[in-house]
Amino acid sequence: xxxxxxxxxxxxxxxxxxxxxxxxxxxxxxxxxxxxxxxxxxxxxxxxxxxxxxxxxxxxxxxxxxxxxxxxxxxxxxxxxxxxxxxxxxxxxxxxxxxxxxxxxxxxxxxxxxxxxxxxxxxxxxxxxxxxxxxxxxxxxxxxxxxxxxxxxxxxxxxxxxxxxxxxxxxxxxxxxxxxxxxxxxxxxxxxxxxxxxxxxxxxxxxxxxxxxxxxxxxxxxxxxxxxxxxxxxxxxxxxxxxxxxxxxxxxxxxxxxxxxxxxxxxxxxxxxxxxxxxxxxxxxxxxxxxxxxxxxxxxxxxxxxxxxxxxxxxxxxxxxxxxxxxxxxxxxxxxxxxxxxxxxxxxxxxxxxxxxxxxxxxxxxxxxxxxxxxxxxxxxxxxxxxxxxxxxxxx
Ligand code: ADP
Numbered sequence: 326x327x328x329x330x331x332x333x334x335x336x337x338x339x340x341x342x343x344x345x346x347x348x349x350x351x352x353x354x355x356x357x358x359x360x361x362x363x364x365x366x367x368x369x370x371x372x373x374x375x376x377x378x379x380x381x382x383x384x385x386x387x388x389x390x391x392x393x394x395x396x397x398x399x400x401x402x403x404x405x406x407x408x409x410x411x412x413x414x415x416x417x418x419x420x421x422x423x424x425x426x427x428x429x430x431x432x433x434x435x436x437x438x439x440x441x442x443x444x445x446x447x448x449x450x451x452x453x454x455x456x457x458x459x460x461x462x463x464x465x466x467x468x469x470x471x472x473x474x475x476x477x478x479x480x481x482x483x484x485x486x487x488x489x490x491x492x493x494x495x496x497x498x499x500x501x502x503x504x505x506x507x508x509x510x511x512x513x514x515x516x517x518x519x520x521x522x523x524x525x526x527x528x529x530x531x532x533x534x535x536x537x538x539x540x541x542x543x544x545x546x547x548x549x550x551x552x553x554x555x556x557x558x559x560x561x562x563x564x565x566x567x568x569x570x571x572x573x574x575x576x577x578x579x580x581x582x583x584x585x586x587x588x589x590x591x592x593x594x595x596x597x598x599x600x601x602x603x604x605x606x607x608x609x610x611x612x613x614x615x616x617x618x619x620x621x622x623x624x625x626x627x628x629x630x631x632x633x634x635x636x637x638x639x640x641x642x643x644x645x646x647x648x649x650x651x652x653x654x655x656x657x658x659x660x661x662x663x664x665x666x667x668x669x670x671x672x673x674x675x676x677x678x679x680x681x682x683x684x685x686x687x688x689x690x691x692x693x694x695x696x697x698x699x700x701x702x703x704x705x706x707x708x709x710x711x712x713x714x715x716x717x718x719x720x721x
Contacts, residue, residue: 629712635655698718
């Protein structure tokens with residue numbers, strides 16, 4: 326069938342629309358007033374019966390050709406759960422009005438069809454039929470209700486498309502996170518083994534060759550860097566799927582900071598790190614995760630400063646009951662725009678992209694760890710002068 330008009334059948338207003346549409350088509354075909362009335366009454370009868378039982382009906386009116394002849398046809402498809410049969414009053418009247426009526430069921434749909442043959446005098450041919458189809462496609466809504474219905478269906482379609490798009494991008498995002506997590510795990514194992522062998526080799530050849538020991542030291546340093554990057558990737562994927570977990574313990578913060586800095590100082594031999602403790606302050610934190618925060622801020626302080634410059638770590642007990650740890654460097658600093666974005670995932674300032682290695686994940690993970698501990702993290706900085714990172718945590 327070449328469909329000319331179509332409408333969903335949900336309520337009484339659609340009944341009016343079905344009637345007007347069938348008159349419109351029959352009139353445009355040039356049928357007599359009597360035939361127009363007969364056809365549109367039959368369409369109204371079958372539409373009414375369907376609307377009484379279900380709101381899933383869809384009416385289509387069009388032309389069907391068989392050889393040289395054309396027939397005017399109306400079909401309604403609806404959910405097969407609708408309980409009616411061909412003896413229902415509306416269908417009974419329709420059968421009296423038009424020569425062909427059928428009610429069939431296939432798969433999950435019921436299909437009602439009425440058809441009347443058209444006289445040759447209408448001189449229908451494929452070109453005329455196509456023109457007619459275009460005419461109906463472009464014709465204006467028959468009433469305000471149809472216009473609202475049309476807008477509604479357009480809105481529904483757009484909403485469905487957007488929901489589908491969102492579903493797809495969420496799926497891609499989930500797969501990406503899963504891939505990063507698996508890939509990081511796979512990469513981490515061989516790196517850890519290489520690092521262990523390097524350390525064994527370093528201790529075995531300590532007295533044999535200075536040159537070899539230096540080379541192994543470099544391999545060890547680069548392996549540590551690689552491990553940190555892989556660990557950051559793993560943490561990001563854990564953050565994405567909400568599986569970052571903490572094991573809090575009671576720590577005295579000054580002691581913790583001093584010890585952690587001592588350990589970190591070994592991987593930052595080119596900068597001096599000075600710690601200024603404060604009065605004792607007890608906190609509940611995950612030791613390893615908090616070390617990770619300090620390590621990230623301190624390695625950044627060294628990475629974005631010249632060699633031999635001082636890095637100052639200060640602990641401060643605040644009247645608010647918090648402890649504030651600040652890390653001050655005298656490095657390249659950053660712009661106001663960067664200050665706003667450095668805690669965002671994958672953010673790296675333009676001026677460091679080509680000059681310093683990194684993935685822009687460290688501060689994103691660090692800020693999540695600090696906020697998960699009920700604290701806050703921020704930066705004060707000026708380009709060319711240096712930066713101060715602050716971490717504030719609630720004390721017992
Ligand atoms: P990475 O250092 O791997 O790029 P981070 O998340 O640790 O990632 O830092 C994000 C960005 O913040 C860095 O790329 C850099 O632009 C800026 N940044 C961080 N720490 C400093 C610092 N101490 N001085 C200047 N810029 C910094």
